[in-house]
Amino acid sequence: MKFTFYGHSSFMVETMGKKLLFDPFITPNEKAKNIDINELEPDYIILSHGHGDHVADVEAIYFNSKAKLISNFEVVNWFEAKGVENGHPMNHGGAWNFDFGRLKMVNAIHSSSMPDGSYGGNPAGIVITNNEGSFYYSGDTALTKDMELIGEEFNLDFSIMPVGDNFTMGVTDAIKAAKMVKCNTLIGVHFDTFPYVAIDHEESIEKAEAAGIKLTLPKIGQQITF
Secondary structure: EEEEEEEOOEEEEEEOOEEEEEEOOOOHHHHHEEEEEEEEOOOOEEEEOHHHHHHHHHHHHHHHHOOOOEEEEHHHHHHHOOHHHHHHEEOOOOEEOOOOEEEEEEEOOOEEEOOOOOOOOOOEEEEEEEOOEEEEEOOOOOOOOOOOHHHHHOOOOEEEEOOOOOOOOHHHHHHHHHHOOOOOOEEEOOOOOOOOOOOHHHHHHHHHHHHHEEEEOOOOOOOOEE
16 A cells, blocks of 8 residues: 655555545645646545545546545535535445445544535544555544544554644544554644644654654655555
8 A cells, every 4th residue: 555645634545556535635735736636636535524624626636537536425415516426425334345445434523514614414534444454544533432443343554643633633642542543553644734733743753652653744745655
């Protein structure tokens, strides 16, 4: 599996010959100005929830790539009304076998509304498992004991969690979450985009190391292979 970071909570995972793009918020992000969304061409766009800082580039990328959109029922329906016809709606606890592997939608504690204020359903985390491995993307969330269920059910190779605090978990809670899901390899996202989520990188990595967690705070454009 190859992970590529596009800033904020946007990233691509290439696995089983497919490109999975998560939560595309790229063109409005000044820090990601060197990323050309027209070059991404994903096979799937996967959304954790409906907030603008996770869905801003969905339509542009979809109409360029015709990628299948996967999210909760309400988010998929909202984009369908905008012409995004290739969608697969899901909801918490549900799983589906796609050609890239099995995707399960799990609990997240956050809010969710669409850019126009419409109801965005419930925010979610995502677990993907296939012959190449397994990973968990928590989406925007607070720390929750439900994460222990993920550690019981899955043997994760890596996890992706927000570490920016204020709107989501900070580093301290993300370390606790990593222990709950029984995965010591953690990629931090949702940091530094705005002043509200700016973090001290050195302090964060040292705090994780002291807890036995390998925390990576990727640079935009950085690739990591698992």
